[in-house]
Amino acid sequence: MPEGHTIHRLKRDLTRDLVGDVLSTSSPQGRFASGAKQLNGLELQKVDAFGKHLFFRFERGRILHVHLGLYGRFRRKRLPLPSPQGEVRLRAEGVSRGFDLNGPSRCEILSRGRCEGIIARLGQDPLRQDADPSIVRERLRTSRAAIGRLLLDQSVIAGIGNVYRAEVLHMQNIHPNREARAINDEEFDRLWRTIVHVLRIGVKYNRIITFDPSPGKASLGRLGREERLRVYGRKHCVVCKGSVRQWTQGSRKIFACERCQPKRSDGE
16 A cells, blocks of 8 residues: 555645646546546646545535555556556546546545545644644553554554554664553654654655665665665564564564564563
8 A cells, every 4th residue: 555655746746747737537437437527627726645645626625535545546647648548547637747547445526524524533644744743742652552553543643554664663673562652752753753754755756765775876766675675574684684573463564673673571
């Protein structure tokens, strides 16, 4: 499932490509024919990202909500758009660019109230200017849940997925099983700054990058997959070369190096 950096990158690119254009919209697949008809001929005024959700705000108060889920994908292209590939839920064409949307878990027209309801259920998005980390800190302060579980809870932090949670905990030497309430203020501040930092790198390069073994390289974007991650999907930690342990946490696989992320006596 795309993590927060992908959604904010899409927001940036789609804003540049289409905001201010009157869009021609259709549903080649047919499943969104009614919604596409409502949007056809309207100006796209804003694209907003919140966690793993995209909101397209059109004139007349129309709001398109998209959640890519596991299989959703935007294909951005110059006009004229080629013949649809696969099951295209929504096709949108602007002045010079357009996109095809395939396989989203959500593609729907929302009222303003329903849109606000979705956002109200989400936690703080580290990539938004209005994010308030103190709200996250308060959620953690009294929670007995493992920090690894809470990082995947979109009502706590919106946009963190399975890869980022493993990587940022490793970067701060925090064991995923550690109780959230045991994270002190200094540790939380470092963890939050790390999350913001790696997500911004993800937006810039359109990929998850948490480790650079070659600081002299011209561009982080040139790193191969084996060079970009520390523990996720690995058998050995790239920092200490110790074994990486994996287990299920919050219904998803979690990876940790217990040499770099030692267990403690406070509930781990």
